[in-house]
Amino acid sequence: MKKYNHTTYAILGILTTECKSGYAIKQLIDQSLNHFWKISYGQIYPTLKLIVEEELATVHISSQEGKPDRKEYHLTQKGNIALKEWLEKPVEQIPVERNEILLKLFFGRHRSKENTLLHLRDYKRKLEERFETYSGIEQIISTNKHDREDATYWLFTLDYGKRITKAAIEWCGATMEQFLKGGN
Structure with a gap:
């Protein structure tokens, strides 16, 4: 299976929760992951685009009256497999703290x-x-x-x-x- 960067795997993991939109993903990152894993807002949407292109997730667009269309992302079987394979691999290196x-x-x-x-x-x-x-x-x-x-x-x-x-x-x-x- 193709190897992706850690941001991709983080977002695949987030998609296993109730967070399905870019906005909800950003909220979860800010409230939880950001304490130990930094992902900028500018990384989220390009990563979501890649995940859809790689068929790791699908995107469903729903109309909202008076608002922009809402995009919701859902893991595919391929996305679940990629996430599980990454989760099973040992940690590659001990993180170096920049303090x-x-x-x-x-x-x-x-x-x-x-x-x-x-x-x-x-x-x-x-x-x-x-x-x-x-x-x-x-x-x-x-x-x-x-x-x-x-x-x-x-x-x-x-x-x-x-x-x-x-x-x-x-x-x-x-x-x-x-x-x-x-x-x-």
């Missing part, structure tokens, strides 16, 4: 101690906000768990995000403490 705070800290001796501490505090605050967002999402998924077969798997990915975020918050605290003790 601006770590990059700036790596070269931190070239800036003021105050500025370094300011950046670490700000980063920690943003991580705490992210953790709260994850906790809110977890509550929503858990509350509506009976509505979704995918909820268990969504909670697994959310748990990963919460644990990584919690570890990063702890790292910020320990790094600031060490930095203040003179570890610069």
